Structure formats: C-alpha cells, structure tokens
Amino acid sequence: MSSTTKQADLWTILRMPRFRNVWIGASISQLGDVCFLIAVPWLVLQMTGSGLVLGSLAMAVAIPRSILLLLGGSVSDRLPPSLILIVGNLVQAVSVAIVAILAWNKMLFLWELYILGFCFGVADAFCSPALNVLVPNLVPKDNLQAANSLLQGTAQICLLFGAGAAGLLVDKFGVIPALAIDSVSFLFLVTALLCIPIMRNASAAESGILSGVLDGLRYVYKNELLRSLIVSFACINFCVNGAIQIGLTALAKFRFNSSTDFGILITTASLGALVGTLAAGVWRIDKDLRLMIVGASAIMAVLLLVLGLDLPFWSVLVIAALLGVVAGYTNIFVVAWLQGNISTNFRGSVMSALVLGSTGLAPISLAVSGLLVQLGFPTLFISAGVTLSLVAIFMALRSKEWSRQATVALADTADRSTS
Template identity: 30%
Template sequence: MLLHSPFRSFYLGRLVSMLGSAMTPVALAFAVLDASGDAGHLGIVLACQMGPHLALLLLGGAVGDRLPRRTVLVVAHLGAGLTQGLVAYVLLTGNYRLWLVGGLAFAGGALTAFTSPAQRGIVPELVAPDDLQRANSLLAATRSAVLVLGPTVAGLLVVAVGGGWAIAGDAVGFLAAAVLFGRLPATPAPSTPPPGRRPGLWRDVREGWTVFVALAWAWPVALAYFVINLVNTGPWQILGPTLTGERDGEAAWGVVLSLRAVGLLVMSAVMYRLVVRRPLRFGRLAGALGAGPLIALGLGLDTYWLAVFAFLGGIGFAASGITWDTALQRHVDRAALARVSSIDDLLSFAAIPVGQVLVGPLAARWGGATVALWCGIVFAVAALAPLAARPVRTLESDHLSTVR
C-alpha cells in the first residue's frame, strides 16, 4: 500500500503544503486590499511572486538534480514558512509597506521555483516503478480536492479572524510540511559532477535542455501544454464567468466549476486503478476533452451542457496530467528528471500570464464568445498534435491496459 511506504510522509507533507498554497491567494488578496485600499498593490505583490518563480525555475531544476531532493524540499519549505510568517506579522501588526510585503512575496516565489522540480523528481525515489501512476493519481485527486476546499476554508478564515491570521496558518503549514519531508529516507544526490569537472549550475541547466530536446516524445507534449495554457487558462478564468453570468447568472458559474472539479476527482480515482499501455497516446486523446468547455462557452450553450462539458474537461485534464507525470518519471533518467520537469513547468507557467493579458483586448475586438470558441478549437488541435510524432504514439509503460 502506498500510504504504508515512505511515500506517506511525502503525501502528507505535500497535502499540508498544497492546502496552504490554495488558501494563500484568497487570504493575501483580502489582507493586502484591507491594508492598502489599493488594488494596484495587490497586482504588484502577485507579480512579485510569479516573476522569480518563472525566472528561477530552470535553476531550481538544476539544484533538484544536484542536491538530495529531500534536502531541497526541507530547506525550501522552511524558507517558505519563514517568509509567510513575516508577511503575517507585518499585516497583523499594522506595519504594511508595499516594498516589504512585495519583497517577502518575491522571496516566497523564488522558493517555489526550487520546490516543484524536486517534488516531481522525488516520487520515483519513494515508490516502485509499478506504483508511479497510482502515486500520481493519488496526488492529483488530493490536489483537486484541495483546490476546491482551500479557497473556501481561506474565505471562512478571513471572515472569522482576518487575512493576516490565515496567512499565519499557511506559514505553520509550510513548517509542518518541512518536518514531514525531513522524515523521508535519505538518498544520495541524483547527479554528481564527474571528477575534475568544475561544478556549475548553469552548465547543468544547459545539459538539462540538451536532455529535454533529445527526448523525441517529451518536447512535443511540453509544447502542446504551452499552447493549451496560452489559450485555456486566461479565457476560462476571464470569459467563463463573464459569459456565463450574462446568460444564466453568477450562480451558474459556480455549478460549472463544481462539475469540473468532480470530473477531475472521478478520473483521478479511475487512474489509480487503470494502467494504460501507451500513456501519452491515451493522455493526448483524453486531454482533447479539455477543449469542450471553451467550445461550449463559445457556442452559447446553456448551463446544463456547459456543466456537462466541464465535467468531461475535468476528466481530460486529470487523465492527461497523470499520464504525463508518470511518463516523465518512468522514462527520464533520474539524474536529469528535475531539470526536465523544470523546463516543462516553465513552458506551462510562462504561457498563463500571456494568455491572461491577451484575452481582454481580443474579446473587445472580436467578442468574448468568438474568442472562447477559437481558443477551444486551438486547444483541441494542440492536444492532439503531438500524436503526429511516432515516439509520442508508441511510448509504452511496462503494463498492458487493465483495471486492477
């Protein structure tokens, strides 16, 4: 059983960390707005978080391959607990200064750049190859549940005790996660420079890029995720509530989001049992379902059908994400896994703010429904395009498709 193995401490640490991370955006938004009274301050603080995360991701991948990943996770979560604790102290004591909170947000964003590659890379060190998909399915199901519950819990805490205290709770969560990660078994550094070679992290970054480009099955899928995030996240977050609210009221959007979350959870549970022979082919075909909600939005379908497509889209996102993570962990050399993961993360995350910035002007020019429809079409094409590459279609797991 996975939760009776060393994976248990990682799972619990990740759960605590994810819950805090899901709560923080809501708590931070209300806390900064209450302290400053200026929405512009909130935008600056959020940019201070995202900027270093993107800028340092490749370096974080190199560190995740150069140092023991347990060490990276412990240090990063201790640092995150410290920065969040200081943000909470500043807000609770009434000493808010934009430069101070922005600087702490910058430090916190930098730490997350080292966390995500190490988290992805450590899973194969904790479970047997046969259990990788089940481990990723369990993590995906938990992440989906946390993304649903986290903002709700944060909202209740903000109302009950204020945003500052909610952020303090997040700080405690990061420290608890560091303790749990510290209980993981000690493993040597995945990658050690050969004798006589001068250590250099940027050289490691370049070598990671070389490995990534050489993986004929990996870079087409990573580029597809770049396009998908470009045309999906911004339009869905911005046009979704706008168009749905205009047609069916604000409550309808909540129903749609809830059904999407249910789809994510259901498919995560199914993938815990289902093992596919060719994971990338299965993941790309299932991932195309994610285009459905945008197409339904663009066609002006009523809430019932939009919710149905959102449910199917959640299924597609879960299947594609779980198979992708499992393929990386199973087929990328352990010594380069964090670096390859960081390149994949950078491509995915960098596309999101671009799409968020572009969707408003595009909707003003051609109309929100038209933009949503074309974004859905591009999404579907991008999801299926990697199947044109034979290495993507034929990459195999070690087991035949079955349910166990």
C-alpha cells in the same frame, strides 16, 4: 492486455511509510497555503484598498518563480530533493512568521509584503521541481501515477473546500491567526522530510548548476518526443486555461447573464478536474504517450468547438465538467510518464521545463483569450478547438514505432548530453 487497467494503487502507496508521511505533511502544508491565499490579499486590501497593488504583489511571486524555475530544476538534479524542500519550506515558514509578528505589532509595511512574495516565488521555483524529483524516489515506477494523483488531488481538495473555512477564519479572527497557521503548517512537511535519508543523485552530472540548465535544455531539444510532448502539453494548458477562465466568464455574462451561473460553471470545471486527477490514481490507461495526447487533444478540441454553439446552460455545465476531467487526467498521466521514463540526471530540468511551458504561459493565455472574446466568445472557443485539433493531428501523424524508439532514445540522449 486491455486498454484500461483498474488498480488499487492509491491504497498501495498509502502503505508505503515514506510516501505516506510526505503526503500527510504536504496535505497539512497545503491547508496552510489556503489560509495564506485568503489572508494576504485581504491584508493588502485592508492596508491599501488597491487592486493594482494586489496584482503587483502577485507579480512579485510569479516573476522570480518563472525566471528561476529552470535553475531550480538543475539544482534538483544535483542536490538531494528532500534537502531542497526542507530549506524551501523553512524559508517560507520563517517569512510568514515574520509578517505575522510584524502585523501583530502593527509594524507591517507594504514593502515587507513584496519581500514575502519574492521569497515565496524563489522558494517555489526550487521546491516545485524538487518535489517532482522526490516522488519517484518514494514509490515504484508503476505507482507514480497514483502517487501524483493523490498529491495533486489532495491539493485541489484543500483549495476547493478549504477556501471557505479560511475565509471564515479571517472574518472571525483576522489575518494574523491565518498567517500563524500557515507558518506552522510548513513544519509538518519539514518533519516528514527529515525522516527521509538525504541522498544525492549518484549519477548526477558533474557540470555546474548554471551549465546544467543548458544541459537540461539540450536534453529536451535532442529528443523529438520530449519536444513534441512539452509543446503539446503547453498548447493544451494554454487553450483550456483561457477557455475556462475567460470563456466561461463571457458565457455566464453575455449568454446567461448570471453571476450565479458563472460560479456554478467554474466550480463544475474544478470538480471535474478533481475527478480526473483522482481517477488517474485508480485507472491507468495502458496506451503509449502519443495515443494519450492524441485522444485527450481530440476530445477537448471537440468539447471546445461545441461550446461555440448556442447551447442551454445544462449542456455547457456538462462540457465544463468533461473538460476538467480530461485535463485533470492528462496532467497526471504526463507527469507520471516523464518521472518514470526520463533520465534521473535530468528529471528536475525536464519537469521544470514542462511546468514553465504550461503555467508560465498562463498570463499570455488569459491575455490572448481576453482579446479573442472581444470578437465574440464563439471566436475564443473555435480558436482553442482548432488549435487542439492541430495538436491531435500532429501527434497522430507520428507512428507507434516512432514513439517507442523516442522513448528508448531518452537514455541515449542523456549520455550524449553529459559527455
């Protein structure tokens, strides 16, 4: 078998009615989310003019999301994921509608926006793992990579190209129409989800939801492959996020002294991530998980180390694009692999642990990167490159047989965790 197999899975899954309807509904909802991301910060600045308040509102979303994410994974393993998504999206739709109505009647206060942020954080803590549990129920295992590619790629397209349109909407008509659009957009996904039979996982564990959090953590801890994967994945995202968001900013400011160059670099990295995400839906690399992590970590380590050199702008641009491509492809590969190989009893728990281990560390990544860049931006890139080199070496020392046995052991670990 060749190491790379070209496949037409993107077209195949679009011929599957249930997935296609969910994808369309999610895409419309994501366009609404872009309106929300533009309208709410603008509204906060109109009301207070304070960047500190804006940051604290972002924390009102992030803190409950991080705290409840593992609980959301446990709930997704025990309740129908489509039902969780329906409730979560309705909560967000109603919350945004209330804020829009209050703003329309000039009765909106800052504390109400904090409640809105809290509701969004809680809803996302449950909806994020629920969607990861739902996707394997909509498409066959061989199509999981394409399905995740399409969902994530569409979300990135909406953010990249929808933000400008949302900004024009807010500039022309104000924040209230943008909030109204966001509220209505949730209903499209809810409608698609209502067409899916609400079925509970037949093999779900009998333990309670809170004890299910511990069961899920034990399931991860007892399988060395899962432990290694989650740690490696967290390291990759930790290093790449800081290097792109902080490192490229420092490069643009102190080496090229151009805000335009900064914008071009960030856009290029984002487009690279989009290309990598969509490529994962068209080309599936037929290598085991261990080799994929080794290859991705090694490539990104080299790219980050090279960024520490005194390079011309076009070289930095190429490296930023390649970093985005490799990171985008790897994210889809890992998510699809987990969805297809872990026990259905713990799918939500494992996926929430993966998300928490990557996005949950994002603020720390930015803080550490900010400290390192004070020592000179080469220090940041070299530190990130060395870290990913260690990840590649760590996974490379594992044998192919170890990877195979650890994959088979996932089911055995599930049985022991529920006994």
